Amino acid sequence: MAKTSERKADLISAAQRALAEHGSAVRLNQVAEAAGVTSSAILYHYTGIEELLVEANRAGMERFYNDRLNVIAAIADPTERLIHTISLGVPRTPEDEEVRLLCSLGGEAARNTIYAVLLTSLYDRQVGMYQNILELGVSQDEFHLAQDPLTIARNLVALEDAYGYRIIAKHPTLDYQTAVELILDYARLATGNTLPQQTRN
Amino acid sequence: MAKTSERKADLISAAQRALAEHGSAVRLNQVAEAAGVTSSAILYHYTGIEELLVEANRAGMERFYNDRLNVIAAIADPTERLIHTISLGVPRTPEDEEVRLLCSLGGEAARNTIYAVLLTSLYDRQVGMYQNILELGVSQDEFHLAQDPLTIARNLVALEDAYGYRIIAKHPTLDYQTAVELILDYARLATGNTLPQQTRN
DNA sequence: GAGTTTTCTGAACTTAAATTCAACAATTTG
DNA sequence: CAAATTGTTGAATTTAAGTTCAGAAAACTC
Numbered sequence: 001m002a003k004t005s006e007r008k009a010d011l012i013s014a015a016q017r018a019l020a021e022h023g024s025a026v027r028l029n030q031v032a033e034a035a036g037v038t039s040s041a042i043l044y045h046y047t048g049i050e051e052l053l054v055e056a057n058r059a060g061m062e063r064f065y066n067d068r069l070n071v072i073a074a075i076a077d078p079t080e081r082l083i084h085t086i087s088l089g090v091p092r093t094p095e096d097e098e099v100r101l102l103c104s105l106g107g108e109a110a111r112n113t114i115y116a117v118l119l120t121s122l123y124d125r126q127v128g129m130y131q132n133i134l135e136l137g138v139s140q141d142e143f144h145l146a147q148d149p150l151t152i153a154r155n156l157v158a159l160e161d162a163y164g165y166r167i168i169a170k171h172p173t174l175d176y177q178t179a180v181e182l183i184l185d186y187a188r189l190a191t192g193n194t195l196p197q198q199t200r201n
Numbered sequence: 202m203a204k205t206s207e208r209k210a211d212l213i214s215a216a217q218r219a220l221a222e223h224g225s226a227v228r229l230n231q232v233a234e235a236a237g238v239t240s241s242a243i244l245y246h247y248t249g250i251e252e253l254l255v256e257a258n259r260a261g262m263e264r265f266y267n268d269r270l271n272v273i274a275a276i277a278d279p280t281e282r283l284i285h286t287i288s289l290g291v292p293r294t295p296e297d298e299e300v301r302l303l304c305s306l307g308g309e310a311a312r313n314t315i316y317a318v319l320l321t322s323l324y325d326r327q328v329g330m331y332q333n334i335l336e337l338g339v340s341q342d343e344f345h346l347a348q349d350p351l352t353i354a355r356n357l358v359a360l361e362d363a364y365g366y367r368i369i370a371k372h373p374t375l376d377y378q379t380a381v382e383l384i385l386d387y388a389r390l391a392t393g394n395t396l397p398q399q400t401r402n
Numbered sequence: 403g404a405g406t407t408t409t410c411t412g413a414a415c416t417t418a419a420a421t422t423c424a425a426c427a428a429t430t431t432g
Numbered sequence: 433c434a435a436a437t438t439g440t441t442g443a444a445t446t447t448a449a450g451t452t453c454a455g456a457a458a459a460c461t462c
Contacts, residue, residue, distance in 0.1 A: 407459085421447090430436080
C-alpha cells in the first residue's frame, strides 16, 4: 500500500508515461498497468480517468516550463541564456515524453477548454520568458533587436512548438540539431547577435 | 441509395466534418450520423472506421495544400504571392475545419506512422512551395534574402503551423490578423521586403 | 497486538461501441 | 419488366471499456 499523497504522485507519473505511449485516448487500464495497480485503485483516488489525466498533463506542462526556468536562472549571460532556452525547448528525440504530452494536447485543445487554457497559459509564459531574455540582452548591449521583443518572443516560442511536432512525427531530415539551428537562425536575425553555438552537452 | 464512388465522397466529407467536431477519437456512429446513414452502410464501403479516417485526413490535407497552390498560381508578383500564401496558411477562426483536422493529426503522428508520413509530406511540400516563391522573388530582385531559402521556407511553415494551433486553442489575444502579422514580420526580416499588407478580403 | 482506518483487489455489473448478417430496397442490366 | 447486382438497414452478437462494491490486506493507533 501507499499513503494517498505518495500514490497520487505515482499515478500522475504513470499517467504521464501512459499518455506519452498511448496518446490522449489512453485507457484507464493502461494507466493502471503503468502504475502497477488495478484500475479500481485509481478510481479510489480519483473520481474518473479524466481527472487524473488533467492533473498529469498539467503537472507535465509545469515541469517542462519550470525545468527550463531553473536551468536558465543559473546562466547570467543573455546570449548563453537564449541559446540554452532554445536548446531546451526542442525535443532531442521522438520519444521525448514531455513534448509528446504537449503534442497530444494540441489536438485536444480544440474541444477541451481545460487543455486549451493550459496550453495557452504555457505559451504565454514561454513568451514572457523569452521577452525577459531579450530585454536583458538589450540592456547589456548584446542584442540589437530588429523587431519588438514581443514579436520575437512569440515567434521563437511558435518555432519551438512547431519543430517539436516535426521531431515527434519523426521527420527524416529535421532532427534536433537542425531544428535548434533553424530557430537560432531566426534568433540571430532578430537579435543581431551571432549566437555562437558550442557543441551541446 | 448511391453508387459507391459518390457515396465514398459523401462519407469522406462527413468524416471530415465529424473529425473536426469530435477529434481523432471520432466514433463510427458519429461519422454515420454526419453522413445521414447507419454505421453498417459505412462498413459496407470500408473495412473499418480507421480506413475511412485515413482517407478523410489525407483528402483534407491535399485540399488544404492544393487550394493554396491554386490561389497563388493566379498571382504573378512574388511579393503578393508570399503575402497571400501566408494569409491562407493561418485559420481565420477556431472553427476552421481543415486546420482542426491537421491539429488533431499532430498528436496522432507520434503513434501512427501513416499520419506521421502524411504530415511530414505536407510540411515538406509547403516548404517547397515557399522556396519557390522566395527564389522567384530573388530572381525578380524583389527579395534580398538574409538567410538561405530553405531556412526561411522551413521557418515560415513552422510559424504557420504553430499559430494554427494557437488559434484553434482560442488564444484570447492571438487572432488571425495578429498571427499573419507575426509571420509577415519574420518574412520581412528574412526577405528584406516590406511586404505591404492591404486590407484582406 | 487488538481494533480501527485506509488502501486496494477481484469479481460482478453496466455501458457503449464495433462488427456481423439476414433480409430488404434501390438501381442496373439484358 | 424480370433478374441480377449493388447498397442499406436493423437486430443480434461480440468486444472492450468503465464502474461498483464486498471484502481482503496493509498501515496506523492506542
